[in-house]
Amino acid sequence: MSSDLRDLYQDVILDHGKKPRNARVIEGATLTQPAYNPLCGDKGTLYLSLDAAGDKIIDAAYVGQGCSISTASASIMTDFLRGKTREAALVTFEHFRDMITAAPDEASHRAVPNLGKLSVFSGVAEFPARVKCATLAWHALKAALSQGSDTTAKPVSTE
Amino acid sequence: MKTAAVERPPGTAADTTTTARPLNVGAVRADFPILSTQVHGKPLIYLDSAASAQKPQVVIDAERHIYERLYANVHRGVHDLSMRASEAYEMVRGKVARFIGAPSAKEIIFLRGTTEAINLVAQTYGRANVAEGDEVLITTLEHHANIVPWQMLCDEKRASLVIAPINDAGEVDMAAFESLLSSRTRIVAVAHVSNALGTINDVASMTALTRERARNAVVVVDGAQGVPHLEVDVRALGCDFYCFSAHKMYGPSGVGALWGRKTLLDAMPPWQGGGDMILSVTFEKTTYNEAPFKFEAGTPNIAGTIAFGAAIDYLTNLGLKAVRAAEHDLLAYGTAALSAVPGVRLIGTAANKTSALSFVIEGVHPHDAGSILDYEGVAVRTGHHCAQPVMDRFNVPATIRASLGVYNTREDIDVLIRGIKKVQEMFA
Numbered sequence: 171m172s173s174d175l176r177d178l179y180q181d182v183i184l185d186h187g188k189k190p191r192n193a194r195v196i197e198g199a200t201l202t203q204p205a206y207n208p209l210c211g212d213k214g215t216l217y218l219s220l221d222a223a224g225d226k227i228i229d230a231a232y233v234g235q236g237c238s239i240s241t242a243s244a245s246i247m248t249d250f251l252r253g254k255t256r257e258a259a260l261v262t263f264e265h266f267r268d269m270i271t272a273a274p275d276e277a278s279h280r281a282v283p284n285l286g287k288l289s290v291f292s293g294v295a296e297f298p299a300r301v302k303c304a305t306l307a308w309h310a311l312k313a314a315l316s317q318g319s320d321t322t323a324k325p326v327s328t329e
Numbered sequence: 330m331k332t333a334a335v336e337r338p339p340g341t342a343a344d345t346t347t348t349a350r351p352l353n354v355g356a357v358r359a360d361f362p363i364l365s366t367q368v369h370g371k372p373l374i375y376l377d378s379a380a381s382a383q384k385p386q387v388v389i390d391a392e393r394h395i396y397e398r399l400y401a402n403v404h405r406g407v408h409d410l411s412m413r414a415s416e417a418y419e420m421v422r423g424k425v426a427r428f429i430g431a432p433s434a435k436e437i438i439f440l441r442g443t444t445e446a447i448n449l450v451a452q453t454y455g456r457a458n459v460a461e462g463d464e465v466l467i468t469t470l471e472h473h474a475n476i477v478p479w480q481m482l483c484d485e486k487r488a489s490l491v492i493a494p495i496n497d498a499g500e501v502d503m504a505a506f507e508s509l510l511s512s513r514t515r516i517v518a519v520a521h522v523s524n525a526l527g528t529i530n531d532v533a534s535m536t537a538l539t540r541e542r543a544r545n546a547v548v549v550v551d552g553a554q555g556v557p558h559l560e561v562d563v564r565a566l567g568c569d570f571y572c573f574s575a576h577k578m579y580g581p582s583g584v585g586a587l588w589g590r591k592t593l594l595d596a597m598p599p600w601q602g603g604g605d606m607i608l609s610v611t612f613e614k615t616t617y618n619e620a621p622f623k624f625e626a627g628t629p630n631i632a633g634t635i636a637f638g639a640a641i642d643y644l645t646n647l648g649l650k651a652v653r654a655a656e657h658d659l660l661a662y663g664t665a666a667l668s669a670v671p672g673v674r675l676i677g678t679a680a681n682k683t684s685a686l687s688f689v690i691e692g693v694h695p696h697d698a699g700s701i702l703d704y705e706g707v708a709v710r711t712g713h714h715c716a717q718p719v720m721d722r723f724n725v726p727a728t729i730r731a732s733l734g735v736y737n738t739r740e741d742i743d744v745l746i747r748g749i750k751k752v753q754e755m756f757a
Binding site: 174175178179184187188209210211212235236237238239241297299300303 | 369692693694695696697700701704711712713717720726727755756
C-alpha cells in the first residue's frame with residue numbers, strides 16, 4: 171500500500187470509520203444541527219448537550235452516513251468535544267481547518283498547535299478532494315454553536 | 330402494452346452482430362494524447378467518459394487551427410475571415426443534422442450543451458404550452474438536468490411532474506409508463522441512456538405510446554449519453570426534440586445541440602434576446618429571426634462548435650456500429666469481472682444497456698474507494714452522478730461508476746479489478 175495513502179487512511183481513522191464512537195441520538199440535546207454535503211450525499215446530525223450556563227459541552231454525539239473520513243472525523247470530534255467550552259471548541263475548529271487545508275510546504279510555517287488525536291487527519295491536506303469529508307462534522311459544530319436558541323436549524327452545507 | 334408493432338430503430342436494439350469494421354482500439358488509443366500521461370506515477374486508466382470523454386488529437390487540432398487560421402465572429406462581417414468562419418460554423422450544423430438523422434440543418438440549434446437544450450425547451454415550448462392541471466412525465470432514472478427544468482416549469486404553471494418508475498434492474502416499467510400517459514400529458518421527457526445505470530430506454534416505443542395515449546404531448550429526449558454510443562436516428566425514434574452535448578462524444582466542452590421539429594421550432598417563442606436572433610430592431614418593435622437563429626442570441630462558441638464537427642467526423646469514421654460492438658464486448662467483460670468479486674454489487678443490470686458499470690463495495694463508502702482507485706491511476710466517478718432519485722431507488726447514498734469509451738480495453742478493467750481488491754484489503 172502506498173505510504174501516501176496510509177497518511178490519509180491511518181489505522182485510527184480506519185478504526186473510527188468502521189466503529190464510530192458517539193453514534194447515537196442525545197434525547198433532549200441542547201443543540202441539534204443537521205449537516206449535508208450535497209456533492210457526495212454525506213449527511214448527519216450533530217447533538218450537543220451544554221451545561222446550565224450554556225458554555226461547556228457535557229455530551230456530544232453524531233449520527234450520519236458517509237465515507238470513512240467523514241465518519242471518523244465526527245467520531246473523533248465528538249470524543250474531543252466532551253468537557254470543552256464553546257470558545258475552546260470554536261478555536262479548535264479554526265486550527266483543525268488550518269491543519270487540513272495547509273499546502274504541504276506551508277504546514278511547517280503555520281503556527282498550528284498540536285491537536286493531539288485530531289492530528290491523525292493531517293494527511294488530508296494532501297488530498298484536497300477529501301477536505302470536505304473531514305470538515306463536515308466540524309462545520310456542523312460551528313453552525314450549532316452559532317445558532318443560539320433556534321432549534322429548527324437549517325442544515326449546514328460544505329458547499 | 331402495444332409495443333410489438335413498433336420497430337426498434339437501428340442502434341437502440343441489443344443487436345450488435347453487425348460489425349462493419351471492428352474497432353482498432355490500439356490505433357484509437359494513439360489518437361488521445363492524454364492517455365499517455367500518468368496519475369500518481371501510474372498510467373492513466375480513464376473510466377469516467379460518461380462524465381466527460383477525452384479528446385482525440387483531431388479535435389484538439391481543429392480548435393487550434395481555427396484560432397490560428399480561421400477565427401472571426403460569425404454571421405456578422407463581410408470580410409473574408411468572417412465569411413470563412415461562418416461557412417465552417419454552418420457546415421457543422423449540417424454535420425450534426427446528418428449525425429442524428431435530422432431532416433434539415435435548420436432544425437439544429439447550437440447551445441452550451443444538453444442542460445441548456447432541455448432548459449430551452451422547458452422555457453419556450455413548455456411555458457407556451459403547459460398550463461395549470463397539465464402533466465409533464467419523466468422517469469426515475471433521469472439526470473438532474475432532465476428533472477429540475479421540468480420542476481421549475483411545473484412550479485410556475487401549477488402543473489404536475491409525474492414519474493414513471495423503474496424496476497430492480499434499472500429499466501423503465503413500460504406498463505406503468507403507458508398508464509401514466511393521458512390527455513393531460515403535455516411533455517414526455519426521457520433519457521436515451523441512463524448516465525447512472527447505463528440502461529438504454531426504448532425511446533421508440535415510448536414515443537409510439539405517447540402518440541397513442543397522449544396526443545397533445547411532445548417527446549423530449551436527453552441524448553447526452555446516447556450519442557457517444559448509439560447510432561441515433563431521430564426519425565426512427567419518432568421524438569420531437571433531441572438534446573445532446575459535444576463533450577460526451579469526444580468534442581469540446583461548452584458546446585451542444587438541440588434538434589427540434591421545424592413546425593414546433595417555428596411556433597415557439599424566442600428564448601434569450603440579443604444579437605443574431607433578430608431581423609430588425611427599433612425601439613418600438615423587434616422582428617425575430619427564423620429558427621434556428623432566433624434561439625441563438627449572442628456570439629456562440631465558434632471554435633468549439635467547429636471542433637464539434639471534427640468530433641462528429643472522428644466518431645463517424647470509427648463507425649458507431651463498430652463502437653457499439655466493441656463497447657458491448659467490454660461491458661460484458663466488465664460485468665463478468667465485477668460480478669466475480671465477492672462483496673461487489675452491480676447497480677443497474679438492464680437487459681439492454683451500454684457503457685456504464687455502476688457498483689457498490691460492501692463495507693466501503695464509494696468516496697473511499699474512489700480515492701484509493703485514483704492512487705492506482707484509475708479515474709472513476711463516485712457519488713450520486715446527478716441522479717439522486719436513482720440512488721434513492723436502490724437505497725444507496727452513492728455508487729462507484731466505471732464508464733467506458735472508445736479507448737478502453739480489457740486491461741483497463743483488469744486494473745480496476747486489482748484496485749478494488751486493494752480497496753477491500755484496506756477496509757477488511
